[in-house]
Amino acid sequence: MAFNRLLFGTAGVPNSTHRKSNPVEGVKQIHALGLDCMQLEFAHGVRMKEEVSSGLRKISYELGIPLTSHGPYYINLNAREQDKIDSSVERIIQTAKISDLCGAESMTFHAAFYMKDSPYDVFDLVEKSMNVIQERLGRLDIEIELRPELTGKTSQFGSLEELITLTKSVGSCHPCMDFSHLFARTGKYNSYQEFTEVLNVLKTELGDVALQNMHLHLSGISANSKGDLKHLNLKDSSFNWKDLLRSLKDYDCRGYVISGSPNLEKDALMMKEYYMAL
Numbered sequence: 559m560a561f562n563r564l565l566f567g568t569a570g571v572p573n574s575t576h577r578k579s580n581p582v583e584g585v586k587q588i589h590a591l592g593l594d595c596m597q598l599e600f601a602h603g604v605r606m607k608e609e610v611s612s613g614l615r616k617i618s619y620e621l622g623i624p625l626t627s628h629g630p631y632y633i634n635l636n637a638r639e640q641d642k643i644d645s646s647v648e649r650i651i652q653t654a655k656i657s658d659l660c661g662a663e664s665m666t667f668h669a670a671f672y673m674k675d676s677p678y679d680v681f682d683l684v685e686k687s688m689n690v691i692q693e694r695l696g697r698l699d700i701e702i703e704l705r706p707e708l709t710g711k712t713s714q715f716g717s718l719e720e721l722i723t724l725t726k727s728v729g730s731c732h733p734c735m736d737f738s739h740l741f742a743r744t745g746k747y748n749s750y751q752e753f754t755e756v757l758n759v760l761k762t763e764l765g766d767v768a769l770q771n772m773h774l775h776l777s778g779i780s781a782n783s784k785g786d787l788k789h790l791n792l793k794d795s796s797f798n799w800k801d802l803l804r805s806l807k808d809y810d811c812r813g814y815v816i817s818g819s820p821n822l823e824k825d826a827l828m829m830k831e832y833y834m835a836l
């Protein structure tokens with residue numbers, strides 16, 4: 559999808575939606591709130607009736623609210639047992655199939671845990687599975703951006719460097735840039751200067767497209783030395799979201815900004831309002 563600015567939306571159906579269990583109502587609520595996009599959360603399983611998927615595709619198109627998606631939490635491409643790796647691959651493919659039916663063009667997921675293995679070995683395993691997934695989706699004629707998430711815990715695969723290397727090696731792979739996780743994971747990257755450093759790295763390593771077609775996650779966050787503890791509302795967190803949005807604007811970044819704060823749409827609206835006034 560070609561963007562002309564950042565689009566703002568929520569991780570899942572907005573809290574203020576009348577029937578929260580119905581994602582079609584969620585898209586209508588996004589539109590009514592003046593937001594731009596919505597992420598389908600398959601965190602606890604990839605199940606959706608076909609009429610819901612086609613309803614989502616239709617309402618998303620009619621209202622001009624594009625969708626993204628988030629795969630299940632129980633994915634680990636570095637699991638000890640081969641059958642758990644296989645079922646992780648299946649869950650990613652299943653998420654891609656349903657996302658595609660809904661018209662979503664970008665999906666994110668947490669790829670793996672290190673399990674105390676060497677990050678290099680974990681990288682090789684994740685890369686292998688990503689190639690399998692890409693090939694199988696190709697045979698199914700499904701075109702979707704596979705976006706391993708920049709994860710918030712130091713026990714999780716998904717550092718900035720790992721995502722960049724993976725993106726260079728697997729064609730349909732792109733990073734899901736969770737700047738709140740980057741902050742929690744490293745204890746750094748919370749100033750305008752540091753945010754622009756990251757954007758420069760993305761541009762240098764992956765080209766202009768990395769800034770013109772982004773999938774971002776933002777929320778308030780609390781952290782300790784092991785990283786991400788809890789998502790918070792932005793006003794309760796020290797995360798410097800205003801300078802991040804300024805740097806994204808100054809670098810003419812485009813794509814999806816998904817709010818994962820507990821108050822979902824309130825922070826999405828606050829970010830959109832701030833961004834649009836820049």
Ligand SMILES: [Zn+2]
Pocket residue numbers: 628667668707
């Ligand atoms: Zn996530």
